[in-house]
Amino acid sequence: MTDIIIIGAGPAGLTAAIYARRAAKSVLVLEAKSYGGQIINTPDIENYPVAAHISGFDFATKVYEQAKALGAVFKFEKAVGLRDNGDTKTVITAKNEYEAKAVIIATGSENRKLGVEGEDKLVGRGISYCATCDGAFFRKKDVAVVGGGNTAIEDALYLADVADKVYLVHRRDAFRGEEAGVAKLRERDNVEFVLNSVVTKLNADRRLQSVEVTDRQGNVRVLEVSGLFVAVGRVPENQNFASLIELDSAGYAVAAEDCLTGTAGVFVAGDNRRKEVHQLVTATADGAVAATEAVKYLNA
Amino acid sequence: MSVIPVNENNFEREIINADLPVLADFYADWCGPCRMLRPTLEAIAADRSDVKVAAVNIDENPxxxxxxxxxxxxxxxxxxxxxxxxxxIGLVPREALEDMLG
Incomplete structure (x- = not known):
């Protein structure tokens, strides 16, 4: 039996693996896709201490290699369930079951979808959830960004430098995101605010051709855009473990800074935990805390 | 086999006129998920003789x-x-690409 199973090989899970191995506990990391988590989408990290510039890919690879060199074992399987047997826990994947004395859930979060018909089919054919990843495909074209938070504002600013015209579609008339960013957007000639409006239809043939938006009065307007960047928040990936951890209304795991859940021996770390600041540095911090708490639990 | 670099000049020969099914990876050097996916494609190219794996750099071949x-x-x-x-589209596990091959 493994001492600690870590679900998710993003920055939180990988850091937890490093701390747990350095405390001489056996570690199995289960990951659905590939190590690194969403940070691999970031071309240039500029706010992590020590590294003034590092790509998300290089960051993830370094932490992965560090965890591996310390003896963490990796299996690329998606955890679909978790069972509490008292002193042990069973993590269920599509094909296997793994037993451990403690489990750290570090599954992170995924992009929230708009929920408009045809969205899934148009991903990669005009619809994107990452402006810095896909913006280059829309050089000199017209695009729309949907959302009202910091991500939407940053995406619109980024795209204003790349695209010909950027519409920012937001369902309210005030932004949740930072006022400084909104002010910068207002200064851009090629940015148009489409407020109190929601996307109601996607028009496409082989790729996105235009987007229909409807305002609060029911007025319909068609934006001729070839790209639609969806920035309407993220969904924490906790659903498969909801029987053992408390979730808030948005789906985040309710746990304090000590990363403890209501189930003894089960810990949460990273973006799927409810907290004020979801950043790379707080994800790695969570990993350290959760692993330390797990080691404390095992040694008690 | 290894992953075959394909561009606008040899696209027709290597992909359109290929005898085998081709998995063509459209990628860029600056794309993290693309770099993550590459070992999977290399493994498929090495393990399967019934499939050809090609790579198209989208910056060089827009x-x-x-x-x-x-x-x-x-x-x-x-x-x-x-x-x-x-x-x-996106970073997927090897099985997803194998499933596509049928």
Whole structure:
């Protein structure tokens, strides 16, 4: 039996693996896709201490290699369930079951979808959830960004430098995101605010051709855009473990800074935990805390 | 086999006129998920003699990316008898690409 199973090989899970191995506990990391988590989408990290510039890919690879060199074992399987047997826990994947004395859930979060018909089919054919990843495909074209938070504002600013015209579609008339960013957007000639409006239809043939938006009065307007960047928040990936951890209304795991859940021996770390600041540095911090708490639990 | 670099000049010969099904990976060097996916494609190329694996750099071949309506990478297109049969977008596990091959 493994001492600690870590679900998710993003920055939180990988850091937890490093701390747990350095405390001489056996570690199995289960990951659905590939190590690194969403940070691999970031071309240039500029706010992590020590590294003034590092790509998300290089960051993830370094932490992965560090965890591996310390003896963490990796299996690329998606955890679909978790069972509490008292002193042990069973993590269920599509094909296997793994037993451990403690489990750290570090599954992170995924992009929230708009929920408009045809969205899934148009991903990669005009619809994107990452402006810095896909913006280059829309050089000199017209695009729309949907959302009202910091991500939407940053995406619109980024795209204003790349695209010909950027519409920012937001369902309210005030932004949740930072006022400084909104002010910068207002200064851009090629940015148009489409407020109190929601996307109601996607028009496409082989790729996105235009987007229909409807305002609060029911007025319909068609934006001729070839790209639609969806920035309407993220969904924490906790659903498969909801029987053992408390979730808030948005789906985040309710746990304090000590990363403890209501189930003894089960810990949460990273973006799927409810907290004020979801950043790379707080994800790695969570990993350290959760692993330390797990080691404390095992040694008690 | 290894992953075959393909550009606008040899696209027709290597992909459209290929005898085998082709997995064509549209990628860029600056794309993290593309770099993550590469070992998977190399493994498929090494393990399977019934499939050809090709890589198209979209920065060097923007017209090919446009021709296939690509707006997100990595985008792996399965070509059978010179036509698109399926595609996979984003970082996916090996099984997802194997499933596509059928």
């Amino acid at each position: 017209d090919l990316a446009d021709e296939f309506d690509i707006s997100s990478i990595p985008c792996v297109i399965l070509f059978k008898n010179g036509a698109e049969a399926d595609r996979s």
